[in-house]
Amino acid sequence: MVPSRQQARTLSRGLGWFSLGLGLVELLAAKPLSRSVGLRGDVTLMRAYGLREIFTGIGLLRAEDPTPFVWARVAGDALDMVTLAPGLRTGERRGAAVALAAVAGVTLLDLACARSLSSATKAAAVDYSRRSGWPLPADEMRGAALVDFTPPRDMSTPPALRPLGTAQVGGTDGTTGNVGAIAANAANSANGVDSLPGSSGTVQGAPAPDGLAAPAGRGA
Secondary structure, rough: OOOOOHHHHHHHHHHHHHHHHHHHHHHHHHHHHHHHOOOOHHHHHHHHHHHHHHHHHHHHOOOOOOOOHHHHHHHHHHHHHHHHHHHHHOOOOOHHHHHHHHHHHHHHHHHHHHHHHHHHHHHOOOOOOOOOOOOOOOHHOOOOOHOOOOOOOHHHHHHHHOOOOOOOOOOOOOOOEEEHHHHHHHHHHOOOOOOOOOOOOOOOOOOOOOOOOOOOOOOO
16 A cells, blocks of 8 residues: 555654664664674674664655655665575574564565655646646737626616716606716705706805805805
């Protein structure tokens, strides 16, 4: 079973910590460990493998793309099995067999993780830079939606909210009139001034009472 991309990234971090721990053990306990797996006390080789594990673990934990380091673990696992195989012919066959079984299990885990990361990387490398999402070039698509577009009635500006002088509204008696004229007549009525019939907002007023000047803007 191949893990998903997210699972493989999480697994790679776990393998990174595992590599650090194994590398420290191989580095600090190289002599007893090499004897237990049938390496005949080859301390230098065991410490070299420990340094390799530490380097790989740091790479897995710090790299943005852990794929190369996971494949490095797969290669290291193969090298470990080649190194441990001769131990089956020594007096430490049991230790060598246990070590080989452990390395084989970890190798399967490393290989599944590496394959998942590699396949996800290839899938993400598809180039979509030339795709625009439009059926035609941008210059030909500009304004194409307005050719046969009619705004629905509920999306249009209501007549009463249009600029003064352009909207027509209906009266209670069934007649229609210009919004500007109707507004002017309403203001005149509120001020006690009657507009002449048929006026379009021009204020026509009665003469001012005796002794009072006519207000500015009102006819005599």
